[in-house]
Amino acid sequence: MSLSLGSGTRNLRKLLAMNQILLERLCGVVGADHVLTDMDLGAYEEDWNRRARGKALAVVRPADTVQTAQVIRICADAGVGLVPQGGNTGLNLGAIPDGSGTQVVLSTKRMNAIRAIDVANLTATVEAGCVLQTLQEAARAHNLLFPLSLAAEGSCTIGGNLATNAGGTQVLRYGNARELCLGIECVTAAGEVWNGLTALRKDNTGYDLRNLMVGSEGTLAIITAATLRLYPLPRTQTTAWVALPGIHEALRLLQRAQSILGPSLSGFEIIGREPVEQVGRHFAELARPCGDSSTPWFVLMDVWNNLDDGRAREEVESLLAGALESGEAHDAVIATSQAQSAKLWRIRESIPEAQARDGLNIKHDISVPVSALPDFVMELQSVLAAAVPGARFMTFGHMGDGNLHYNLQAPFGADADAFRARYERQVNGLVYEHVARFGGSFSAEHGIGSHKVEQLASSKSPTALWMMRGVKQALDPRGILNPGKVLG
Ligand SMILES: Cc1cc2nc3c(=O)[nH]c(=O)nc-3n(C[C@H](O)[C@H](O)[C@H](O)COP(=O)(O)OP(=O)(O)OC[C@H]3O[C@@H](n4cnc5c(N)ncnc54)[C@H](O)[C@@H]3O)c2cc1C
Structure with missing residues (x-):
């Protein structure tokens, strides 16, 4: 007895055969060990926050630019x-495949060499898969x-x-990664290598392709290497943790610090009471260094200096003494050793992990002009407190850049997923409306990925979207690079 195949079954067989040919060709290039299909691909398919999971046809790990x-x-x-x-730490679902099982993840992890460090030119040329910390240590x-x-x-x-x-x-x-990048090597959607690894600080020769690639989230080309700026290692670091009565006082402290310390002020982070308490709950050794449980805001500031004459520390001391005297700060500590500086920074750096342990919250990565930041925060907070009773405000971020991670966590004891399901859309609407009113950006650091495609489409002007689509069409006419990301 013979069975006739339905067209669905025939199509499936054809697809499997095509996939088989594709996988064999990929194995021929990178070796079978680096085309992953049947092992658990979870780490490549799920984002860092465990917000979403895709399904890859395969993960391919080329060893170099040619591959x-x-x-x-x-x-x-x-x-x-x-x-x-790369490291799959992106926070907007840009590095994971969709759920179709038809996309190939290209992992850059094997392309991780530091090709050269030019001490006199203050540059490093590194491959795309080099882990950031590895480069920091090499420098x-x-x-x-x-x-x-x-x-x-x-x-x-x-x-x-x-x-x-x-x-x-x-x-x-x-500056951002863009300001640190002098040259780029990348592969286009047609498989052509562009070697733009210049180490020049001045080069006005036509359109700036390097800057087009930076921030393009894998939709225009695959970056394989870059030449990056290095700086002389500062000789002293002065780190202070300051407890403040309000966020407007934080802005005044920033202004004063900038005028006294100039470019030596390298970091000025704002952290709300809730995230500080949350870190203390999850990591007992990282309890709040000063202030008390009613202190609404904290600042973590860092001053780096190339002279080792103690002047930077004296200036920070006098800045903070003035703030304490005028009542613009409640309390302050200055680290007395490298280890203490590192510990203060660990509090700040442990916030994302502490938040993740309390369940996924409603996240925003927004920016407004620095001068408008306190009013923005206070206005939005009162609107959201009324709209979402009991929500915990997990606000922290890079105040010196006007950039806040403005996150709302479920009330104590409430289910985090149910909280997000109920409030995420409403909260996003309120936050983005305020951001627009204050002349801000709905994505200051983390990009668009697939998570913020809708928001991009509704926030950018038709002219901006037309130019962006034109660039995408010119460089990737078949839409094979990171489909569904950024422009959707
Ligand atoms: C705890 C934590 C803290 C963070 N803090 C910050 C922060 O302070 N500031 C900040 O800006 N971000 C922050 N992020 C977000 C994230 O870490 C950074 O955006 C980081 O730069 C992403 O690097 P990655 O190698 O993990 O990229 P991935 O997550 O692998 O990819 C991110 C995007 O880049 C694309 N991509 C990756 N490699 C290439 C390549 N070689 N060529 C072309 N496209 C590529 C991907 O397709 C994806 O769209 C944080 C994330 C976490 C988890």
């Missing part, structure tokens, strides 16, 4: 979407500083940092 170009050509031939992934070994610094630095990669134009805690002095 990356070949992988892209094979996927382009087959019309298969590619999702670049330090030469008495140099790579200043990009963020809580995920032990896992995130230079490629991911550039693709998201990462910020972090030293932007005030050194």
Whole structure:
């Protein structure tokens, strides 16, 4: 007896055969050990926050730029979407595949070499999969500083940092990843390598392709290497933790610190009472260093100096003494050792982990002009407190850059998922309306990914969207690079 196959079954067989050919071709380029299909791909398919999980056809791990170009050509031939992934610490679902099981994740983890450090030119050329902390340590070994610094630095990669134009805690002095990047090497959607690894500080020769790639979240090309700025390693670090009666006082302290300390002020972080208490609950050794449980706001500031003459410390002491005397600060501590500085920073850096332990909250990564930040926070807080009774305000961020991680956590004892399901849409609407009214950005650091596609479409002007679509169409006409991300 013979069975006739339905067209659905025939299509499925054809698809499986095509996938088989694709996987064999990929194995031919990177080796079978680096085309992952049947092991647990969870770590590549799920985002850091465990907010979403996709399904990949395969994970491919090329060893170098040449292999990356070949992988892209094979996927382009087959019309298969590619999702670049570095450390998978991104917070907007940009590095995971969709749920279709048809996209290939291209992991850059094997391309992790530091190709060169030019001490006299103050530059490092590194591959995309190099972990940020590895580069920081390599620079330090030469008495140099790579200043990009963020809580995920032990896992995130230079490629991911550039693709998201990462910020972090030293932007005030050194800028975002974009400002730290002099040159880029990348592979286009057609599988062509562009070697733009210039180490020049001045180069006005046509459109700035490097800056187009920075912040493009893997939708325009796959970054394979970059030449980055280094700085002389500061000789002293003065770190202070300050307890404040209000957020307006934090702005006044920032203004005074900037005028007294100038560019030595490298970090100025604001942290609300709730996140400080939350960190203390989850990490007993990181209890609040000063102030009490009624202190509404804290500032963590860092001053880096290239002279080791004690003057920076004296200036910080006199700045804080003035603030205490005038009542603009309640309490303050200044670290007396490197270990104490590191401990103060650990409190700040442990906030994301402490929040994750309390269940996923309603997250925002927004910015407003620094001068407007206190009014923005106070106005929004009163609106949200009325709209979402009992919600905990997990507000913290890079005040010196006007950038806040403005998160709302479920009330104590409430179910985090039910809280998000009930309030996320309403809260987002209120937050983004306020952000727009204050001339701010709905995504200051983390990009768009697939999570904020709708918000981008509704916030950007038609002209801006038309230009962005034109760029995408020119560089990736078949839409194989990170499909569904940024422009949707
Ligand atoms: C605890 C924690 C703290 C954080 N703090 C900050 C912070 O202070 N400031 C900040 O800006 N971000 C922060 N982030 C977000 C995130 O860590 C950074 O955006 C980081 O730069 C992402 O790097 P990654 O290698 O993990 O990239 P991934 O998550 O792997 O990818 C992020 C995006 O870049 C694309 N991509 C990755 N590699 C490449 C490549 N080689 N070529 C092209 N596209 C690529 C991906 O497709 C995706 O769209 C934090 C995240 C966590 C978990």
